Amino acid sequence: xxxxxxxxxxxxxxxxxxxxxxxxxxxxxxxxxxxxxxxxxxxxxxxxxxxxxxxxxxxxxxx
Amino acid sequence: xxxxxxxxxxxxxxxxxxxxxxxxxxxxxxxxxxxxxxxxxxxxxxxxxxxxxxxxxxxxxxxxxxxxxxxxxxxxxxxxxxxxxxxxxxxxxxxxxxxxxxxxxxxxxxxxxxxxxxxxxxxxxxxxxxxxxxxxxxxxxxxxxxxxxxxxxxxxxxxxxxxxxxxxxxxxxxxxxxxxxxxxxxxxxxxxxxxxxxxxxxxxxxxxxxxxxxxxxxxxxxxxxxxxxxxxxxxxxxxxxxxxxxxxxxxxxxxxxxxxxxxxxxxxxxxxxxxxxxxxxxxxxxxxxxxxxxxxxxxxxxxxxxxxxxxxxxxxxxxxxxxxxxxxxxxxxxxxxxxxxxxxxxxxxxxxxxxxxxxxxxxxxxxxxxxxxxxxxxxxxxxxxxxxxxxxxxxxxxxxxxxxxxxxxxxxxxxxxxxxxxxxxxxxxxxxxxxxxxxxxxxxxxxxxxxxxxxxxxxxxxxxxxxxxxxxxxxxxxxxxxxxxxxxxxxxxxxxxxxxxxxxxxxxxxxxxxxxxxxxxxxxxxxxxxxxxxxxxxxxxxxxxxxxxxxxxxxxxxxxxxxxxxxxxxxxxxxxxxxxxxxxxxxxxxxxxxxxxxxxxxxxxxxxxxxxxxxxxxxxxxxxxxxxxxxxxxxxxxxxxxxxxxxxxxxxxxxxxxxxxxxxxxxxxxxxxxxxxxxxxxxxxxxxxxxxxxxxxxxxxxxxxxxxxxxxxxxxxxxx
Numbered sequence: 116x117x118x119x120x121x122x123x124x125x126x127x128x129x130x131x132x133x134x135x136x137x138x139x140x141x142x143x144x145x146x147x148x149x150x151x152x153x154x155x156x157x158x159x160x161x162x163x164x165x166x167x168x169x170x171x172x173x174x175x176x177x178x
Numbered sequence: 179x180x181x182x183x184x185x186x187x188x189x190x191x192x193x194x195x196x197x198x199x200x201x202x203x204x205x206x207x208x209x210x211x212x213x214x215x216x217x218x219x220x221x222x223x224x225x226x227x228x229x230x231x232x233x234x235x236x237x238x239x240x241x242x243x244x245x246x247x248x249x250x251x252x253x254x255x256x257x258x259x260x261x262x263x264x265x266x267x268x269x270x271x272x273x274x275x276x277x278x279x280x281x282x283x284x285x286x287x288x289x290x291x292x293x294x295x296x297x298x299x300x301x302x303x304x305x306x307x308x309x310x311x312x313x314x315x316x317x318x319x320x321x322x323x324x325x326x327x328x329x330x331x332x333x334x335x336x337x338x339x340x341x342x343x344x345x346x347x348x349x350x351x352x353x354x355x356x357x358x359x360x361x362x363x364x365x366x367x368x369x370x371x372x373x374x375x376x377x378x379x380x381x382x383x384x385x386x387x388x389x390x391x392x393x394x395x396x397x398x399x400x401x402x403x404x405x406x407x408x409x410x411x412x413x414x415x416x417x418x419x420x421x422x423x424x425x426x427x428x429x430x431x432x433x434x435x436x437x438x439x440x441x442x443x444x445x446x447x448x449x450x451x452x453x454x455x456x457x458x459x460x461x462x463x464x465x466x467x468x469x470x471x472x473x474x475x476x477x478x479x480x481x482x483x484x485x486x487x488x489x490x491x492x493x494x495x496x497x498x499x500x501x502x503x504x505x506x507x508x509x510x511x512x513x514x515x516x517x518x519x520x521x522x523x524x525x526x527x528x529x530x531x532x533x534x535x536x537x538x539x540x541x542x543x544x545x546x547x548x549x550x551x552x553x554x555x556x557x558x559x560x561x562x563x564x565x566x567x568x569x570x571x572x573x574x575x576x577x578x579x580x581x582x583x584x585x586x587x588x589x590x591x592x593x594x595x596x597x598x599x600x601x602x603x604x605x606x607x608x609x610x611x612x613x614x615x616x617x618x619x620x621x622x623x624x625x626x627x628x629x630x631x632x633x634x635x636x637x638x639x640x641x642x643x644x645x646x647x648x649x650x651x652x653x654x655x656x657x658x659x660x661x662x663x664x665x666x667x668x669x670x671x672x673x674x675x676x677x678x679x680x681x682x683x684x685x686x687x688x689x690x691x692x693x694x695x696x697x698x699x700x701x702x703x704x705x706x707x708x709x710x711x712x713x714x715x716x717x718x719x720x721x722x723x724x725x726x727x728x729x730x731x732x733x734x735x736x737x738x739x740x741x742x743x744x745x746x747x748x749x750x751x752x753x754x755x756x757x758x759x760x761x762x763x764x765x766x767x768x769x770x771x772x773x774x775x776x777x778x779x780x781x782x783x784x785x786x787x788x789x790x791x792x793x794x795x796x797x798x799x800x801x802x803x804x805x806x807x808x809x810x811x812x813x814x815x816x817x818x819x820x821x822x823x824x825x826x827x828x829x830x831x832x833x834x835x836x837x838x839x840x841x842x843x844x845x846x847x848x849x850x851x852x853x854x855x856x857x858x859x860x861x862x863x864x865x866x867x868x869x870x871x872x873x874x875x876x877x878x879x880x881x882x883x884x885x886x887x888x889x890x891x892x893x894x895x896x897x898x
Contacts, residue, residue: 125518133528137713140706 213293238326240292244285249275255394266386268301415568428640430549438544447537450505457501531716538781542626554692558684582612617812623773634788635800756799756849798852809841
């Protein structure tokens with residue numbers, strides 16, 4: 116078993132990194148979905164009139 | 179803590195709309211009772227913008243007014259007497275320029291002052307008859323409400339506003355009492371109550387404008403008017419729009435964008451590139467030399483010598499031997515994985531799946547940035563609004579509400595906010611038709627595959643990309659005419675008034691920020707949903723059942739993959755469209771997840787890149803592929819938006835069915851008629867195309883259901 120792990124160490128580490136990255140992407144998409152953002156990632160940035168209006172709504176400022 | 183709630187589009191509704199949204203927003207304002215309202219208005223079109231201001235001052239909430247675009251007002255040589263205007267409106271007025279960043283803090287401070295120091299009392303009064311009726315209504319119906327709110331409710335009751343009537347829930351006796359007063363006023367003034375209030379407001383605004391606004395070029399045409407005389411001309415408007423869109427696509431896809439995308443696709447996500455081009459010329463010269471083929475009669479010894487030389491130096495020069503060579507990402511990743519000793523399947527997943535798929539999408543980032551930059555400039559300078567005006571005139575003739583164009587304009591960025599923008603259309607039939615047709619306009623996500631088809635199959639022709647916009651518009655117009663002639667959608671389009679902002683030179687910061695926000699959104703999306711899709715596509719492409727059982731496949735065994743089995747089962751559907759191979763079928767299906775996926779999937783399924791794609795598509799089939807994927811059902815996120823806005827499963831399925839049906843019919847006609855012209859005639863296919871074309875022509879020219887002609891009822895108002 117140990118020999119197999121040693122022989123495939125690179126594959127195991129790279130696979131783990133890849134799985135972590137995929138999990139992070141899924142978590143980020145789930146978070147966006149819960150916040151009501153579309154999975155297409157558009158929002159204001161996807162709007163053709165984005166240049167004219169770009170402020171968040173509602174917006175909370177501290178003064 | 180200061181909380182700012184932005185009511186976007188409150189001022190965009192107008193006196194000639196049903197004002198449903200304005201009233202809903204004003205009802206929200208009066209019930210939410212914010213500490214103050216900061217009303218930002220356009221100084222270049224003061225008369226129309228003050229209409230909302232007069233309504234806001236009636237709410238009994240402190241109001242501060244910020245007159246925006248003062249830089250343009252001053253440039254035009256106009257002068258606004260803000261002190262006099264402030265007195266006439268009963269609230270503080272600040273001059274600002276959002277573009278230059280002038281007066282912003284003063285406006286915020288004015289709003290805070292208004293919140294701290296009391297209330298705004300409406301200074302305007304209506305004519306005696308109206309005031310008499312309002313006094314009766316206040317006494318009879320809204321006497322129990324807070325004093326500062328009574329006037330606004332009385333005016334809304336006078337206008338017989340449904341939302342306010344519902345909110346107040348008045349008894350039948352009170353309603354019949356106030357109805358007598360309203361009818362008396364209507365008879366005396368010979369108009370309906372809503373129009374009376376509208377006219378009275380404009381009369382008041384006109385009276386205060388006289389004393390507060392001095393126009394340098396009163397009665398003369400401004401520079402914007404002069405430009406509009408040409409740009410929005412009845413006959414020149416559309417050709418000018420076509421030329422501008424062609425230039426936008428020519429610059430972004432053929433000239434600047436193409437050079438950058440070639441570098442990204444062939445260099446950064448390809449074999450590599452010469453840093454700053456150092457060594458490129460020498461390499462190309464050496465490469466041309468090796469490509470020279472000469473036919474010579476030689477002895478066997480000469481031939482063996484030549485073979486030895488080829489073996490020693492290779493049959494083509496090594497680019498790394500010239501200048502400073504930077505290897506591409508796939509090369510670096512491949513070398514890294516090999517050096518680390520990663521398993522073949524993992525190296526394949528990362529290089530042939532993720533890097534090839536995501537790289538194929540990211541390769542279009544330079545083109546997208548150039549395109550977004552040019553579109554941001556057109557929006558910021560005011561031309562986009564003119565496009566809306568030019569096309570609105572055409573759309574209305576074909577039965578689509580003028581308001582339908584706004585969702586479509588927004589849909590050029592992303593279909594989802596476009597679909598959601600259809601909420602401003604009160605007429606349910608028009609709204610449903612707009613929802614169904616909005617996604618025909620190419621959104622940002624469709625640009626990479628349009629660019630891929632144009633680049634791989636049509637040699638980078640700018641016309642192909644530009645034509646995609648006109649195909650989208652033609653689909654909307656044809657759908658508008660055909661659907662309006664069915665019972666489900668018949669009826670006159672709703673009136674629509676549009677405000678055209680003055681032309682102005684946008685700041686570099688605004689244009690660059692808009693470009694970056696959209697570009698970043700595109701980059702981020704390729705790193706999330708597209709990345710996940712490429713992993714699934716790679717696994718299903720490189721694994722399958724063979725005679726040896728389930729195993730990983732080599733590149734030449736892709737036809738036995740799981741994806742090939744799924745794609746092969748549906749590919750026959752697309753045979754009449756000219757691309758009945760499993761790769762194209764699968765790419766179209768994965769496009770439902772996100773339209774960029776079409777490019778990512780093609781990147782994985784055609785490892786040979788654009789030359790391999792070109793070899794698998796004829797020109798007719800390529801354009802048919804473009805038309806189908808342009809018009810068919812949008813991505814799942816947009817389908818979700820359609821479902822939410824339709825609020826009805828039957829209508830949602832009808833919309834998706836109509837979009838896919840129209841896409842199929844249009845793509846079939848493109849392929850069959852195109853093939854007939856290019857010498858690949860298929861008699862049955864051509865007959866089917868002619869039958870479909872005939873059916874569409876019949877639908878276009880058959881009479882309307884409810885009337886013999888389509889009439890529009892549009893009130894025009896010229897701002898002075």
